[in-house]
Amino acid sequence: MPREPHPSCQSPPDSLSSKRNFRSGITTNCRKNGPISREDIHLLRTHTCGQLRPEHVNQTVTVCGWVDSRRDHGGLVFIDLRDRYGKVQIVIDPSQGDELHDLAGSVRNEDVLRVTGTVVRRAEKDINPKLPTGEIDVRSTHLEVLNKSRVVPFEPGTLTPPNEELRLKYRFLDLRRPRLQELMVFRHRLTKLVRDYFDRHGFLDIETPMLGRSTPEGARDYLVPSRVHPGCFYALPQSPQIYKQILMVAGFDRYMQIARCFRDEDLRADRQPEFTQVDIEMAFVEREDILQTVDGLVAFLMQELRGEKLPLPLPRLSYAEAMERFGSDKPDLRYGMELKDISDIAAACGFGVFKNAVAGGGRVRGINAPAAAAKYSRKQIDELTVFVGDFKAKGLAFFRVTETGLDSPIAKFFGPAEQQSIIQRFESTPGDLIFLVADQPKVTSSALGALRARLGKELALFDPNQMHFAWILDFPLFSWNEEEKRWDAEHHPFCNPVSEDVPYFDSDPGKIRATSYDLVINGSEGASGSVRIHDPAVQQKVFDLLGIPAEEAEKRFSFLLEALRYGAPPHAGIALGLDRWVMLFTGCDNIRDVIAFPKTQKAADLLSGAPSTVDPKQLRELSIRVEEPKA
RNA sequence: GGCUCCGUAGCUCAGUUGGUUUAGAGCGCCGGCCUGUCACGUCGGAGGUCGCGGGUUCAAGUCCCGUCGGAGUCGCCA
Numbered sequence: 001m002p003r004e005p006h007p008s009c010q011s012p013p014d015s016l017s018s019k020r021n022f023r024s025g026i027t028t029n030c031r032k033n034g035p036i037s038r039e040d041i042h043l044l045r046t047h048t049c050g051q052l053r054p055e056h057v058n059q060t061v062t063v064c065g066w067v068d069s070r071r072d073h074g075g076l077v078f079i080d081l082r083d084r085y086g087k088v089q090i091v092i093d094p095s096q097g098d099e100l101h102d103l104a105g106s107v108r109n110e111d112v113l114r115v116t117g118t119v120v121r122r123a124e125k126d127i128n129p130k131l132p133t134g135e136i137d138v139r140s141t142h143l144e145v146l147n148k149s150r151v152v153p154f155e156p157g158t159l160t161p162p163n164e165e166l167r168l169k170y171r172f173l174d175l176r177r178p179r180l181q182e183l184m185v186f187r188h189r190l191t192k193l194v195r196d197y198f199d200r201h202g203f204l205d206i207e208t209p210m211l212g213r214s215t216p217e218g219a220r221d222y223l224v225p226s227r228v229h230p231g232c233f234y235a236l237p238q239s240p241q242i243y244k245q246i247l248m249v250a251g252f253d254r255y256m257q258i259a260r261c262f263r264d265e266d267l268r269a270d271r272q273p274e275f276t277q278v279d280i281e282m283a284f285v286e287r288e289d290i291l292q293t294v295d296g297l298v299a300f301l302m303q304e305l306r307g308e309k310l311p312l313p314l315p316r317l318s319y320a321e322a323m324e325r326f327g328s329d330k331p332d333l334r335y336g337m338e339l340k341d342i343s344d345i346a347a348a349c350g351f352g353v354f355k356n357a358v359a360g361g362g363r364v365r366g367i368n369a370p371a372a373a374a375k376y377s378r379k380q381i382d383e384l385t386v387f388v389g390d391f392k393a394k395g396l397a398f399f400r401v402t403e404t405g406l407d408s409p410i411a412k413f414f415g416p417a418e419q420q421s422i423i424q425r426f427e428s429t430p431g432d433l434i435f436l437v438a439d440q441p442k443v444t445s446s447a448l449g450a451l452r453a454r455l456g457k458e459l460a461l462f463d464p465n466q467m468h469f470a471w472i473l474d475f476p477l478f479s480w481n482e483e484e485k486r487w488d489a490e491h492h493p494f495c496n497p498v499s500e501d502v503p504y505f506d507s508d509p510g511k512i513r514a515t516s517y518d519l520v521i522n523g524s525e526g527a528s529g530s531v532r533i534h535d536p537a538v539q540q541k542v543f544d545l546l547g548i549p550a551e552e553a554e555k556r557f558s559f560l561l562e563a564l565r566y567g568a569p570p571h572a573g574i575a576l577g578l579d580r581w582v583m584l585f586t587g588c589d590n591i592r593d594v595i596a597f598p599k600t601q602k603a604a605d606l607l608s609g610a611p612s613t614v615d616p617k618q619l620r621e622l623s624i625r626v627e628e629p630k631a
Numbered sequence: 632g633g634c635u636c637c638g639u640a641g642c643u644c645a646g647u648u649g650g651u652u653u654a655g656a657g658c659g660c661c662g663g664c665c666u667g668u669c670a671c672g673u674c675g676g677a678g679g680u681c682g683c684g685g686g687u688u689c690a691a692g693u694c695c696c697g698u699c700g701g702a703g704u705c706g707c708c709a
Binding site: 093163217239 | 705709
């Protein structure tokens with residue numbers, strides 16, 4: 001049964017407006033972000049719950065907040081009142097009169113109260129060392145229920161948070177949890193530092209449209225129908241890419257924007273359909289300028305947010321090296337366990353599968369999992385075999401490293417000398433577990449790269465609190481799309497090729513390196529960018545290779561191409577995934593926790609019920625008729 | 632689109648190889664008692680379409696199929 005709203009029984013105290021209260025150190029010790037000033041408090045309260053300390057003893061204060069818990073002793077009633085700055089204990093003594101006492105007894109969790117009282121020091125034995133406010137109480141003289149709460153489906157203070165479906169449906173309760181409040185504050189701080197950094201370096205924050213033109217490349221667009229132009233649609237931006245390049249042509253040589261982006265693709269733990277990018281573009285620069293600018297940002301954030309001094313420049317790896325050593329273009333570099341190649345040994349061994357793989361143009365590569373031999377049963381290794389199967393590997397061979405050699409169902413195919421060579425190649429010691437994949441080069445990379453990431457976590461090979469940043473450079477400009485039998489742009493079609501690779505356009509496009517760069521943070525892509533093409537001839541070559549006819553390119557990107565013909569400076573840029581940065585800095589394992597109102601895996605907002613059907617009248621206005629999907 | 636896991640009281644969970652009259656516990660909720668608690672204590676009480684639909688069976692929370700919802704992942708994400 002929902003409880004009845006309770007009328008207030010006390011009028012606001014006169015002392016609220018007294019100068020004495022406003023002078024009482026309000027500007028200090030509000031935890032988390034900025035201090036609250038006298039002006040911010042307004043008239044309903046004199047202090048926040050979390051700020052009260054022994055220094056406030058004997059002051060009359062008024063605080064507002066939510067009932068975190070109530071302990072009713074029949075006589076004395078204790079109420080923990082919570083706001084975003086912390087909790088404070090309110091004490092209601094029966095000597096203050098029945099009216100107040102009865103009201104205090106009727107209060108329930110999550111009711112919103114306004115309480116006036118005197119700050120008193122607790123007796124030594126009653127101090128609660130677990131709370132920053134634990135040395136004092138507020139002895140209430142007036143209590144006002146600003147809003148009764150229904151019985152909540154879950155309590156913000158619960159030890160085990162409920163399932164995410166419920167959390168998202170009642171997001172306003174979930175967001176009351178101290179952890180989520182901390183995350184929102186952290187996100188605010190990080191965002192502010194980013195703005196400060198770029199402002200200090202002369203970047204201009206310029207907004208670009210949300211209602212733009214659909215370009216069929218890349219991710220699926222979210223479309224917005226136009227009422228004024230029946231049958232026509234805007235697209236929400238996948239990123240402000242083209243606009244920011246046009247800003248360079250316009251002369252705004254240092255641009256930044258914290259931009260919301262939209263991509264109608266399937267979600268992941270670190271991917272939402274709408275997300276936030278720190279979007280950056282600079283004119284009259286080369287790759288090095290961007291790298292150093294972002295290096296500086298990373299060092300600044302690490303200093304300000306974690307107090308860590310990061311040596312610069314950040315480590316740099318070529319794409320080829322990353323793939324060879326780690327099997328991934330975004331390797332987690334907090335630990336080693338690098339990939340090794342034993343194709344030479346495999347080619348000469350007695351094991352047909354290995355031998356044939358090498359003979360067929362494949363490679364045999366593997367990783368050495370330290371001290372893992374006893375940790376993985378045969379059954380668990382079978383699970384890993386299924387796992388690498390997701391990455392097209394046809395099998396997963398393994399050796400347990402012993403004092404005398406290798407132990408495995410396939411060990412018999414390898415003589416003592418071969419076994420020692422393998423042990424040497426992997427620098428294994430007894431107790432290690434070697435995993436091997438024999439397949440086409442690409443498959444060995446992706447399967448072992450994924451296996452390395454999984455084992456790194458399972459074997460706890462790194463400190464989860466550590467943050468590691470590295471640049472991956474020299475990506476290929478194009479990748480061959482086997483399904484469609486054509487070349488795709490690896491980054492986007494405006495990415496400049498490395499100039500000495502331009503001759504490969506006619507001979508071997510796969511060899512052309514891009515002037516692009518990714519910043520990898522703890523094994524995930526934290527930022528990605530490139531030097532852009534500003535030479536129409538090079539742009540033409542790229543479109544030609546991508547199989548986009550001139551007139552087609554003109555149709556899709558005319559406004560950019562046109563701009564490039566009117567005095568385009570050399571320019572380059574990058575975009576940082578802000579949500580991911582917050583996630584990585586705070587150690588969250590999913591992106592929803594760092595977004596106030598996130599969507600589910602099916603891109604639904606359980607709080608608002610979006611997406612929803614709309615009134616037929618709205619559809620008529622937009623000249624849209626909905627065809628029911630086939631059952 | 633594929634694969635995997637999850638769904639039992641408001642919440643978190645238990646519920647054995649399908650079988651004990653009425654599906655349990657803790658928290659929360661409602662009522663009583665309680666003047667120093669802070670995970671308050673204590674006595675009593677209410678609360679369940681076992682996500683939904685179908686099937687197998689003498690018997691289904693338990694097994695099978697489908698479906699809905701949530702999560703993870705592959706594809707996808709210029």
